[in-house]
Amino acid sequence: MATDTTQSTETPTTRIDVTDIFGDQLFVHLGLIASVFLMALPLVLAIFMSTQTPTEVYNISKIGFGSSGLSNYRTALTEYNLMQYMINSFVMSAVIVVGKVALSLLAALALVYYRLPHERAIFMFILLTLLIPVPVRIVPLFQLLADLGWANTLLAITGPYIASATAVFLFRQHFLSIPESLVENARLDGVGPISFLFRVLIPMSKGMIAGVSVITFIYAWNQYLWPLIVISDQQKQVIQVGIKYLQGASQSGLTQWGLIMAGAVIALLPPLVILYALHRPLLETFAIQQK
Structure with a gap:
């Protein structure tokens, strides 16, 4: 009597290891x-708080957008003149x-391109200005x-920041x-120094x-x-000082942190x-340096 023997084949279970997909970079990506x-x-929390009322801000269990919506932004820009402070800061920064x-x-x-007497000493003197603390310079300035x-x-809040040893150092090293x-x-070719600066150095230093x-x-x-020290007219103040003015706003004895966070955003x-x-x-620039 012949017996049929069926040969059973089992498909092996394929396991996909996550580490095989991402390799050793998995933990690096998770860390990043x-x-x-x-x-x-902190930025997300500031955005949430900027839409909340003072009561909602002080409520620890309240996490998310509040009921004020964009009213804090409108109040900061209109009633507290934050738009004018931003214009002043933009002009100053520009x-x-x-x-x-x-x-x-x-x-x-x-x-770099001129033969100056004691050039090394001049450059070191420029770098030494970085060692002078800011509080020491405030009173004489x-x-x-x-x-x-x-x-x-405007000259008071822009003039002291025009000269920069850090920027001179960076451009010098790049020109070298x-x-x-x-x-x-x-x-x-007879190209002068100013023409060389605009036609060669600046295009190569974008x-x-x-x-x-x-x-x-x-x-x-x-x-x-x-700016807080040298500017006495409130209409000429900058945005950072304007945010400080928002801390004086209160509602029912509570600091309006929603309004302050709206100004910060x-x-x-x-x-x-x-x-x-x-x-x-x-x-x-980073790509060129890597190459």
Whole structure:
């Protein structure tokens, strides 16, 4: 009697290991995601609080958008004149950026492409200015501007920030990395120093100029102490001091933190726009340096 034997075949179970997909980069990605979340958490909480009433802010269990909506933003911009403070800060930051970049480019051009006596000593003296603390400079600088009649003017909040040892250092180091052959060709062609700056150096330094401009704009935008000291007219104050004025607002004896957070979020927008507008030259510079 013949017996049919059926040969059973079992399909082996295929296991997909997550680590096989991402490799060793899985934990790196998780760490980066966690870091981004932790860094963005204060901003997210500020946005939530900017839409809440004082009662909702003091309610710990209330996490999320509040019932005020955009009313805190309208109040900050209209009743507390925050829009005027932003215009003042933008004008101040723009003047500082243009003046600092222009002066630093000329200074770096002189240090690199001119034969100056005691050039090394001059450069070291410029760097030594970074060691002077800001509080030490406030009193004599205020006295100087008062004697010049610049107090409570745009020159008072822009003039002290035009000269920058950091920007001069960055541009100098960048100019030193430019091939000497370009300089020699320009000299043979009879190109003057100013023409060489605009036709060669600036086009080759777009990324560095963009980086210095972004850093300078954010630094100028966040100034608080010096404008508070040198500007006495409230209509001429900057956004950071304007946010300080919001702390005087209260409702039923409670500080309106929603209003303050709305002002902080508004003050955050211009630097983000500037950073986004100049991010391409920055990325191109980083890509060139990596190559």
